[in-house]
Amino acid sequence: MKTHFFSAVIMTLTTFVLLVVIYPLLVWGAALVAPAQGRGETISANGRVVGFAKVGQKFTHDAYFWSRPSAVEYNAAGSGGSNKGPSNPEYLAQVQARIDTFLVHNPAVKKANIPAELVTASGSGLDPHLSPQAAYIQVPRIANIRHLSETQVKDLVQTHTESPWLGLFGPDKVNILALNIALDQLK
Template identity: 65%
Template structure:
């Protein structure tokens, strides 16, 4: 028994130190090199934190680029999807209501042109990004409301489009919070 118990206790202690102390310290050290130093990238306007780039926020006014819908109303205390499949009647009603609302606020846009991300919630419910196409389809509405040329708004979208990680992984994205802060800064 002693021949098995002693190595088991030593292995347990070594693994405890490795996974409960060393690994978290290494990950925390690496995170210090990330934007925001591992605490998330804050967006600050006039000395006030207005949000974080990795957490979606609700923008529904016509003067802003609208966010992706959230199944949990952007509650950052937890993330969740609706867990309803694409053939669920309740889900289809919600998606149709979002489509109808989008079309009312964006006259001249056909239903087939609406990117799916503007009428479907993400799996986490906190997606902070849109595709460049989802941002550009909103340009005409924002230009009309704000009195800014569509060309200038398209340029703003292009300036805030982030390409795939390492040029390979994932789609191009536009952070909704960052572009709306830049939109407010336009004169």
């Protein structure tokens, strides 16, 4: 019995040190070498933090690029999709309402040309990016409202388009928060 007791105590202490001391120190050390030292990449404007680079925000004013819809209203504490399938009548009605709203605010756009990401939520509900195509389709509306040339706004989108990692992994994308901040600074 003594041998089992001491073995159990040694195993418990070893596991405790490994999981409560060493593992957290390893995770903390990895965070220190990560971008922004594990605190998240923030985006600043006018000297103050206005958002995080990896978390989407809601933009629906016509003078801004609209973001991708969110099933969780951009709540980072409760990320997730709607879990409604593409044949769910409630989901289809929601997507149709988004299409109708987009067409009202972008009358020059045809329904067939609307990128799906502008009317469907991402899996996490927090996607901060759009494809360049989804940004470019909004250019006429924004240029008209802000009294800018479409070329100026298109150049801004092109400047803020991020290429795939190593040129291979993932699609081109545009961070909508960073793009809208740059749009405000464009005068």
